[in-house]
Amino acid sequence: MDIRSVDLNLLVLFDTLMQTRSVNRAAEAMGLSQSATSGALARLRGVFDDALFVRTAAQMEPTPRAQQLAPVVRRVVQTIQQEILQSPHFEPAQAQRSFTVLTPDIGEVAFLPGVLRRLQHEAPGVRLHAVSRARAAAADALEKGEADLAIGFFPDLQKAGYFQQSLFTTTYECITSAANTALGERLTLKQYLAVRHVVVRPDGREHLLERFLDAKGWQRQVTLELSHFMSLLALLPGTELVATVPQDIATAVGRHIPLRTLALPFKPPPLQVQQFWHRRMQNDPANRWLRGLFHEVNRREAGARLPV
Incomplete structure (x- = not known):
């Protein structure tokens, strides 16, 4: 038969x-x-x-x-x-599984603590694996199912085949050691371009601010380049280095070392922080629950900062 x-x-x-x-x-x-x-x-x-x-x-x-x-x-x-024929469902309280989230090191500091507190009570069997990938690799990881979400600034994922959801919009500011007395309360553009800068390029990639400065024809004096934002904890104290970072970085670093925060002498571009997922996962109950949790915990109103 x-x-x-x-x-x-x-x-x-x-x-x-x-x-x-x-x-x-x-x-x-x-x-x-x-x-x-x-x-x-x-x-x-x-x-x-x-x-x-x-x-x-x-x-x-x-x-x-x-x-x-x-x-x-x-x-x-x-x-x-x-x-x-049963409709798929996901029960977080009974789930025993792991999710992989793509995010830079600052994302681990800014986005994960609140989510972990919720998981402790609502989904104790759920585990998170946070990893950092280059922009080109992020799309491939989501497409192949090697990662469930990407959270942060991923302009390369703003294309067909990927869904996105805004979490908040932030901006940039300057930070330097609290002991740095070489700078006044306000920076002029001339001073900003002349000071010694430390620049963080996660995975060696340029970011939104660098493209903005290049478009203006403004060249900074870059003394040090880093791959991880949290390395600023060890490298800013005792120096006159200045870092131009997203506000969340300034808040996170300021939790651990004394800082001075200075406004930029120009209006920087807004930085849109979003979460992304591949279209294959759009109707997956587990992925829908995960991104709903991240959105609920990390969504902010305009102008709101990461809590100190």
């Missing part, structure tokens, strides 16, 4: 006849006419080359072949109903 020739609806009819032992009651249970049910029973008999159900004075009785098939068909029908 070729499985392609078997109509699964016939198995449902078989299972219903085993329970009702009546063509009329089977037709009513399946929402079919009696003639359609009789026709389906004829096809079912042809598939198995057996009468399967024989009319007696009281009801339709199964043949030995039907009795042999009954438990197997019951399992098949129940599997289809309970495991294949």
